[in-house]
Amino acid sequence: MRIDEIEAHAFTIPTDGPGGREQDGTLTWEATTLVLVVARGGGLAGVGYTYADVSAATLVQSKLAAAVTGEDALTPAAATHRMLAAIRNVGRPGAGAMAVSAVDIALWDLKARLLGRSLVTVLPAVHDRVPVYGSGGFTNYSGDRLAGQLAGWVAQGIPRVKIKTGRDPGADPGRLAVARKAIGDAVELFTDANGALTVGQARYWAGRLAEEWGVRWFEEPVSSADLEGLRHVRERAPGGLDIAAGEYAFVPRDFLNLLQPPAVDCLQADVTRCGGITGVLGVSGLSAAHQIDLSAHCAPAVSAHAFCAVERLRHLEYFHDHTRIEALAFDGILEPVDGALVPDPGRPGLGLTVKWPDLEPYRVRVP
Ligand SMILES: [Mg+2]
Structure with missing residues (x-):
């Protein structure tokens, strides 16, 4: 069976934050763009996506579609290596890797559907579920909004939550007290x-976070680009406080840089940035070889399947923006059960159905 067609779509969805904005330590944003890829072959369609700029959708159309169309629909990893070769002179890290990731995920979904199996059962799964932590706690939330969001996750049975800090260090003690x-x-x-x-600020806050609020x-x-700084902070952080990074790692060497020598206690990887399912399988090998756990960054609807195949799985970031967008975009998303997402082995592929009419109002033109 061959890959017949690759389509790219883009939808920009506003945040539901105060004044239409959400904020963390280094960024303020008003919307998130979902780049959605459909891969057709053998009479079926697979879907994949990344959270990126619309330019990633352009890249799918201008470079990646031609690299995989006509290739074997049952060997997605081979198709992904063809895509990576095709963008050598365009730039593999960054938007290039995000575009490749969206297509790779769509091809794995298509393969699983062609086999009539759930994606988790097609992958070399080590686990049948992925523990989650609730993630949001934006720095521009009021105390009430912050407390309500965190308490909501706890009420859902999620035993771990994360908030953003570092925007205004003077405000963080009050926010951490509200959270606790x-x-x-x-x-x-x-x-x-x-x-x-800065490194000095991070050392100061590592001590306070652990001691005063049990972080x-x-x-x-x-x-995470400051590998020396990250190592310095990690070496001096109190026991029991894990230093984590990896969401901006796009190619295998980016992950190796964080592991050798260790700059993190737990590595992170984003399936929609690091080369899709194919990329995560490679990162899983690196984390196992270095005996450092791997935590999934965001995109829960895909990560729930992909990270069942990660031997040293820690958990998955159940991120407010993405849970909201995925509920809008897809039927078939998973709800946490006892603090974990459990892929349904009886549903083909990722188990998702795109709700095209619901997404249509947010469509942006792919140039
Ligand atoms: Mg992060």
């Missing part, structure tokens, strides 16, 4: 500074 009060002492509290701090996870205390 909202979730109680038994739920794990994580923080993400999105690279906002267990400190994500991107400094920029």
Whole structure:
């Protein structure tokens, strides 16, 4: 069976944050663009996606579609290597890797559908479920909004939550106190500074976060591009406070840089950025070889399947923006059960059906 056609669509969906905005340590955004890819072959269609700029959809149409059309629909990894070769001179990291990821996911979904099987059963699955942590807690939320969001995840049975920090360090102690009060002492509290701090600030906050609010996870205390800084913070962080990064790793070497020598206690990978399902399988091997756990960054509808195949799986970021968009875009998304997403082995592919009429109002033209 051959890959007959690759289509790319883009939809820009506004946030539901205060004043239409959401904010973390280093970015303010008003909307998120879903780049949705449909791969057709053998009379069926697979879907994949990435959260990216519309230019990633352009790249799918201008470069990637031709690289895989006519190729074997049952060997998605081979198709992905053809795509990576095709964008050598365009730029593989960044938007290139995100575009490849969306197509790779669509091709894996198509393969599973052609076999009449759930994607999780086609992959070399080690687990049957992926534990999640609730993630949001934007820096521009009011105290009430912050407390309500976190308490909502706890009420859903999710035993760990993450908030954004580092935008205004003077405001963080108050926000952390609100968060700890909202979730109680038994739920794990994580923080993400999105690279906002200097090394000195990060060392100071690592101590306070662990001691005063029992924080267990400190994500991107400094920029993940600052490998020396990240290592410095990790080596001096209190025991029990894990330093994490990896969401901006696009190619295998990016992950290796974080692992050797270790700059993180737990590696992160985004299936919609690092080369799709094919990319995650490679990162899984690196994390196993270095005996460092891997946590899934976002895109829960795909990550729930992909990360069942990760031996050293820690958990998955159940991110507010993405759970909202995926519920709008797809029928068949998974709800957390006992703090985990459990792919249904009886539903073909990713188990998703695109709700095209619901997405249509958000469509943006792919130039
Ligand atoms: Mg993050």
